[in-house]
Amino acid sequence: HLYLPKNLNVRVLVGVTGSVAALKLPVLVSELLQLSGVDVRVITTEHAKHFYNPSDVSVKIYTDKDEWELWTDRSDPVLHIELRRWADLLIIAPLDANTLGKIASGICDNLLTCVVRAWDTSRPLLFCPAMNTAMWLHPITAQQVSRLKEFGYVEIPCISKKLVCGDEGKGAMAEVSTIISAVRQYLPKSDESSQKT
Numbered sequence: 491h492l493y494l495p496k497n498l499n500v501r502v503l504v505g506v507t508g509s510v511a512a513l514k515l516p517v518l519v520s521e522l523l524q525l526s527g528v529d530v531r532v533i534t535t536e537h538a539k540h541f542y543n544p545s546d547v548s549v550k551i552y553t554d555k556d557e558w559e560l561w562t563d564r565s566d567p568v569l570h571i572e573l574r575r576w577a578d579l580l581i582i583a584p585l586d587a588n589t590l591g592k593i594a595s596g597i598c599d600n601l602l603t604c605v606v607r608a609w610d611t612s613r614p615l616l617f618c619p620a621m622n623t624a625m626w627l628h629p630i631t632a633q634q635v636s637r638l639k640e641f642g643y644v645e646i647p648c649i650s651k652k653l654v655c656g657d658e659g660k661g662a663m664a665e666v667s668t669i670i671s672a673v674r675q676y677l678p679k680s681d682e683s684s685q686k687t
């Protein structure tokens with residue numbers, strides 16, 4: 491299968507979940523594509539689809555349907571395994587409360603959580619929590635975020651601002667510029683210096 495071509499670029503897989511911050515997917519993808527030597531693909535949850543228009547995203551967006559349609563025969567590839575092999579880096583932005591809880595407990599009931607469950611933990615996995623302040627303040631959030639950090643995943647912390655629901659406080663996804671800077675740290679040094687010039 492030439493399904494997932496290999497090349498020398500750093501292959502960044504973006505996972506997007508059903509937080510209102512998924513509105514920022516188009517800008518996040520376009521800013522990632524401006525980094526040199528980066529290939530980008532997206533995995534979306536079903537609920538995340540509600541928040542962006544796929545025609546505003548110029549890279550392949552994989553859905554749960556793709557996972558199940560790809561496999562009909564034992565010689566067919568399994569998409570979540572193909573994607574975990576393809577990716578050098580996974581960034582989940584936004585990571586909502588639901589998927590945070592699932593990842594913390596090992597649940598893998600969709601394409602994104604299967605990739606995470608099968609992830610090679612020697613490769614970077616960055617996550618950007620995003621949720622309502624009340625959800626953020628619930629004691630289970632800190633427990634689950636710590637769990638993910640114990641796995642070696644890197645938190646890009648949420649920030650305080652007036653949220654779309656009208657509440658004010660912590661829980662908003664980090665700014666796209668912060669996420670891009672975090673991803674840059676994992677790119678080859680030559681890329682970082684070329685970005686600075």
Ligand SMILES: Cc1cc2nc3c(=O)[nH]c(=O)nc-3n(C[C@H](O)[C@H](O)[C@H](O)COP(=O)(O)O)c2cc1C
Nearest residue numbers: 507508509510535537538586587588589620621622
């Ligand atoms: C308009 C709207 C906005 C939402 N925003 C958030 C959010 O910012 N963070 C969050 O954790 N959940 C949010 N939710 C709830 C999630 O969409 C819900 O928990 C869903 O089951 C998540 O599924 P997923 O993790 O598979 O994408 C929102 C729901 C709606 C309807």
